[in-house]
Amino acid sequence: MPSSHNLNKIKNSISNGFDVISNKSENLIEISKLKYKIHSEENSMDDLYKDMGKELYTIFKNDKHIDDSLIDYCNTLKKIETRIKTLQKELYKIDNKK
Numbered sequence: 001m002p003s004s005h006n007l008n009k010i011k012n013s014i015s016n017g018f019d020v021i022s023n024k025s026e027n028l029i030e031i032s033k034l035k036y037k038i039h040s041e042e043n044s045m046d047d048l049y050k051d052m053g054k055e056l057y058t059i060f061k062n063d064k065h066i067d068d069s070l071i072d073y074c075n076t077l078k079k080i081e082t083r084i085k086t087l088q089k090e091l092y093k094i095d096n097k098k
Helices: 004-061 068-097
Strands: none
Touching: 004 068
């Protein structure tokens, strides 16, 4: 039969183990919360970048002057927009055949 000294050692060991697990769990939760907040802020930045780009492209489409370094982006967007319109027309034709 184990002595009370051994039982106390086992009890303390288990208690310490739970404390370690609890601390690690709290750390993981805090890390997850921080990562989520960072990801949320990055998404906010991406949304602003998109809005800025849309505004820039609107200015370009209205034949207003934009910086020369951005002309290539706008011309590429114009080509993509044309391809999308062509694909939409094809889709419309196929959809109306049904």
